[in-house]
Amino acid sequence: MRTDSSPQTIFRKDYTPPAFLVDTVELGFDLHPERTIVANRITLRQNPASKRRDIVLHGEDIELVQLRMNGQLLGKDDYLLDHATLTIKKAPAQVVLEIETLCAPVQNTTLSGLYVSNGNFFTQCEAEGFRRITFFPDRPDVMAKYTVMLRADKASYPVLLSNGNLIEQGDLDDGRHYAKWEDPFKKPSYLFALVAARLVCQEETFTLADGRDVLLQVWVEEGNLDKTDYAMQSLKNSIRWDEERFNLELDLDRFMIVAVGDFNMGAMENKGLNIFNTKFVLANPRTATDIDYAGIEAVVGHEYFHNWTGNRVTCRDWFQLSLKEGLTVFRDQEFSADMIGTDTGRAVTRIDQVRTLRQAQFPEDAGPMSHPVRPDSFVEINNFYTVTVYEKGAEVVRMYQTLLGRDGFRKGMDLYFKRHDGQAVECDDFRAAMADANGRDLGQFERWYSQAGTPVVTARTRYDAVKRNFDIILSQRCAPSAGQQDKLPFHIPVAVGLLGASGQDLPLTLEGGKHAKGATTIVLELTEQEQIFRFRNVDERPTPSILRDFSAPVVLEYDYTDDELLHLFSHDSDPVNRWEAGQRLAMERLLKLTAQVAAAGGSDANLKLDPTFINAQRAVLTDETLDAAFRELALILPSETIIAEQMDVVDPQAIHTARQFMRRTIGAALKEELIAQYHANQTPGDYSPDALSAGKRALKNLCLSYLMVAPDMAELKLAQQQFEKAGNMTDRSAALVAMIHSGAATGPYLQNFYEDFEGEALVVDKWFAMQAAAPTTNVAAVRQLMAHPAFTLKNPNRARSLIFNFTNANPSQFHAADGSAYDFWAEHVIKLDAINPQVAARLARAMDRWRRYAPALQAKMKQALEKVAARAKLSNDVLEVISKALA
Ligand code: PHE
Numbered sequence: 001m002r003t004d005s006s007p008q009t010i011f012r013k014d015y016t017p018p019a020f021l022v023d024t025v026e027l028g029f030d031l032h033p034e035r036t037i038v039a040n041r042i043t044l045r046q047n048p049a050s051k052r053r054d055i056v057l058h059g060e061d062i063e064l065v066q067l068r069m070n071g072q073l074l075g076k077d078d079y080l081l082d083h084a085t086l087t088i089k090k091a092p093a094q095v096v097l098e099i100e101t102l103c104a105p106v107q108n109t110t111l112s113g114l115y116v117s118n119g120n121f122f123t124q125c126e127a128e129g130f131r132r133i134t135f136f137p138d139r140p141d142v143m144a145k146y147t148v149m150l151r152a153d154k155a156s157y158p159v160l161l162s163n164g165n166l167i168e169q170g171d172l173d174d175g176r177h178y179a180k181w182e183d184p185f186k187k188p189s190y191l192f193a194l195v196a197a198r199l200v201c202q203e204e205t206f207t208l209a210d211g212r213d214v215l216l217q218v219w220v221e222e223g224n225l226d227k228t229d230y231a232m233q234s235l236k237n238s239i240r241w242d243e244e245r246f247n248l249e250l251d252l253d254r255f256m257i258v259a260v261g262d263f264n265m266g267a268m269e270n271k272g273l274n275i276f277n278t279k280f281v282l283a284n285p286r287t288a289t290d291i292d293y294a295g296i297e298a299v300v301g302h303e304y305f306h307n308w309t310g311n312r313v314t315c316r317d318w319f320q321l322s323l324k325e326g327l328t329v330f331r332d333q334e335f336s337a338d339m340i341g342t343d344t345g346r347a348v349t350r351i352d353q354v355r356t357l358r359q360a361q362f363p364e365d366a367g368p369m370s371h372p373v374r375p376d377s378f379v380e381i382n383n384f385y386t387v388t389v390y391e392k393g394a395e396v397v398r399m400y401q402t403l404l405g406r407d408g409f410r411k412g413m414d415l416y417f418k419r420h421d422g423q424a425v426e427c428d429d430f431r432a433a434m435a436d437a438n439g440r441d442l443g444q445f446e447r448w449y450s451q452a453g454t455p456v457v458t459a460r461t462r463y464d465a466v467k468r469n470f471d472i473i474l475s476q477r478c479a480p481s482a483g484q485q486d487k488l489p490f491h492i493p494v495a496v497g498l499l500g501a502s503g504q505d506l507p508l509t510l511e512g513g514k515h516a517k518g519a520t521t522i523v524l525e526l527t528e529q530e531q532i533f534r535f536r537n538v539d540e541r542p543t544p545s546i547l548r549d550f551s552a553p554v555v556l557e558y559d560y561t562d563d564e565l566l567h568l569f570s571h572d573s574d575p576v577n578r579w580e581a582g583q584r585l586a587m588e589r590l591l592k593l594t595a596q597v598a599a600a601g602g603s604d605a606n607l608k609l610d611p612t613f614i615n616a617q618r619a620v621l622t623d624e625t626l627d628a629a630f631r632e633l634a635l636i637l638p639s640e641t642i643i644a645e646q647m648d649v650v651d652p653q654a655i656h657t658a659r660q661f662m663r664r665t666i667g668a669a670l671k672e673e674l675i676a677q678y679h680a681n682q683t684p685g686d687y688s689p690d691a692l693s694a695g696k697r698a699l700k701n702l703c704l705s706y707l708m709v710a711p712d713m714a715e716l717k718l719a720q721q722q723f724e725k726a727g728n729m730t731d732r733s734a735a736l737v738a739m740i741h742s743g744a745a746t747g748p749y750l751q752n753f754y755e756d757f758e759g760e761a762l763v764v765d766k767w768f769a770m771q772a773a774a775p776t777t778n779v780a781a782v783r784q785l786m787a788h789p790a791f792t793l794k795n796p797n798r799a800r801s802l803i804f805n806f807t808n809a810n811p812s813q814f815h816a817a818d819g820s821a822y823d824f825w826a827e828h829v830i831k832l833d834a835i836n837p838q839v840a841a842r843l844a845r846a847m848d849r850w851r852r853y854a855p856a857l858q859a860k861m862k863q864a865l866e867k868v869a870a871r872a873k874l875s876n877d878v879l880e881v882i883s884k885a886l887a
């Protein structure tokens with residue numbers, strides 16, 4: 001909670017090194033839910049890099065009981081204490097501080113610092129949670145060695161965990177026990193963690209590449225031990241992968257994953273003690289979908305990979321967050337792709353990444369919270385754990401690999417660790433390692449870190465049949481964003497191929513290029529505002545395939561004809577661009593149809609969909625040489641959100657009507673093929689989450705959803721049967737979602753599903769989520785669901801399942817003409833803010849794009865924003881989001 005009146009903006013340029021460094025930290029915890037005593041003994045010494053002599057410790061929501069300096073008790077006159085800091089002026093050069101504080105974990109609903117979840121103790125310290133546990137210079141460039149003593153009631157908290165190695169444990173009086181942990185590596189405070197809980201674990205000894213044995217554990221509540229196999233398998237795969245791909249080995253004797261039901265984010269990479277949202281640990285076929293399994297693999301990998309990219313080498317300050325997050329997302333993306341192993345499998349993961357960027361990052365880049373990958377300022381750092389820092393950050397890292405090649409990228413990584421192991425560094429240091437290891441000048445590449453906004457690359461082409469030259473003229477621009485009026489050209493890798501008339505890749509000869517003979521994809525480097533690239537020896541006018549594999553996070557404009565797109569859609573050897581051609585064909589039509597619906601006052605009566613498009617869809621659907629997973633992606637129409645981003649004035653109802661019309665029309669026209677593919681892509685036998693099986697289920701369930709847009713009795717029956725006979729959650733939930741979306745009477749099915757899974761929190765989340773996101777669910781229905789006994793605002797997963805899925809995934813209802821859903825939004829931002837500001841601020845962002853809606857909606861959205869802004873007691877988190885939206 002904000003305790004002073006005006007929130008402060010913090011600027012990157014104001015960075016100064018810490019006045020004091022910390023060498024060792026000894027923490028003692030006497031854990032009680034209401035009253036936990038923390039004894040903290042730290043040794044500090046003056047930082048030679050700083051001239052300041054004051055010790056400044058952060059502290060928030062904790063009570064100072066006692067403070068000693070070099071053994072001497074300090075009185076109130078010896079230090080300054082306010083709501084955020086404890087300052088000791090003109091401290092001696094070497095200091096031992098002993099600080100005793102009190103906190104109340106059970107009252108802590110923010111889930112930052114030390115808190116209680118389902119009767120167990122957990123901590124969350126990133127970004128600035130450690131200061132809610134004890135007074136400390138809580139900044140990532142202060143790295144120290146930690147020893148931790150935990151004491152708690154043995155019956156209630158039989159398991160006591162912290163970072164590093166367990167060095168001692170035993171019983172105490174009064175039924176309490178203790179455990180002492182020591183982390184051999186120095187670390188920033190944000191990586192500290194403890195768990196005191198009633199939990200059980202799946203464990204295994206695992207042999208590393210160098211022959212060392214390590215202990216791996218996955219800790220969960222007792223009833224969930226049947227859901228830990230996949231997390232454990234993913235952990236082992238991650239360890240192997242990092243050894244093989246980057247020669248990075250686990251540096252501890254023990255590595256633990258702990259699942260907790262109340263968690264603000266996905267998971268946290270605390271040294272040796274990763275704490276996870278249950279959503280990214282628990283899975284069995286009955287409760288988890290293919291998407292859940294993929295999420296577990298990715299997040300387990302992500303947190304594990306942080307051990308090197310984040311923990312061994314950490315961030316100098318929070319503006320550098322993407323240094324660890326962008327890099328680690330890239331690493332987890334590569335891991336997931338390598339786990340599938342096939343080229344199309346890899347492409348399918350890439351397409352998913354592109355969809356995420358367009359769905360969430362491009363809108364962020366164009367909205368009021370727009371910021372560079374390395375922000376220049378913030379009010380609340382928690383608001384900057386964004387798709388820009390994470391996913392665009394990963395794209396920036398990927399571009400190094402595209403520009404330098406896999407080997408060059410690996411050389412850069414090796415140099416990065418050689419130079420910076422054990423240090424807290426900046427994004428620029430990573431870039432320098434990449435440049436120096438490869439003898440490349442990557443000076444201009446810096447703009448990817450400093451300039452916000454999505455670059456637009458425009459391509460024009462010309463063919464000279466006599467000279468057999470084909471020119472691609474690329475130019476770039478980037479719209480202004482907050483504080484950045486004019487932007488300088490980016491260094492953009494644009495991967496290009498040329499298709500001949502029969503769809504084959506033409507061998508490429510780039511004028512002035514030094515590419516392997518016979519290459520069919522070449523990475524053009526666009527560094528100027530406009531550049532001409534000339535291909536020689538081109539015998540026929542080719543169809544250009546530009547931005548293959550989505551080689552840069554940009555919008556590509558090129559005046560493709562329908563024929564060219566159809567050609568690419570059926571032949572491009574680059575699966576990402578093949579998919580992209582289909583998306584362009586669909587988008588063109590969706591925008592036209594949307595305009596027609598709007599002009600017809602919302603009616604879809606006179607809409608038409610051309611047979612060309614339908615035939616192209618049919619061809620992909622029935623092409624069994626293509627992976628099911630790819631076919632599914634090729635058949636999904638761009639989402640309503642992505643369509644909205646293409647419009648100057650957004651009309652959510654018209655978009656929904658047009659898209660539904662298109663889906664209904666495709667469903668009817670391809671009915672026979674959809675039914676055939678539905679049956680051809682069954683996955684009988686034991687459930688397996690592997691990519692091939694998951695792809696089949698995805699395609700089959702997409703077929704079902706098309707058939708269920710306007711189902712007849714037989715189609716309804718198909719869905720009902722799938723629901724009843726499903727041997728896994730993927731099929732069961734897909735059938736139920738299809739029924740809900742069709743508007744068919746689903747009451748008994750929903751009831752049945754709920755009763756079957758009442759005791760499975762993550763499945764109850766799904767139950768809320770699928771209703772919240774259905775276009776048949778209006779705000780009144782959401783309010784009714786909130787009254788359900790299983791609903792609570794206090795659990796972030798539950799709050800997100802119902803509220804966020806409504807505000808973010810159900811645009812036609814969220815933007816109901818009467819504005820009633822906006823009032824609902826304002827009410828819940830305010831309610832959530834009193835409980836958990838981080839979660840509230842995420843909800844607040846549902847209004848980011850308010851200025852783009854039709855005037856009537858815009859006015860109502862503004863009113864709702866102002867209603868929130870007018871509240872006297874807002875957190876900095878929400879205040880920052882709302883004031884930027886209104887600015
Ligand atoms: N650092 C975590 C991750 O990306 C995310 C996180 C941030 C978790 C802040 C909790 C709090 O892996």
Ligand code: ZN
Binds near residue numbers: 302306324325328
């Ligand atoms: Zn991360």
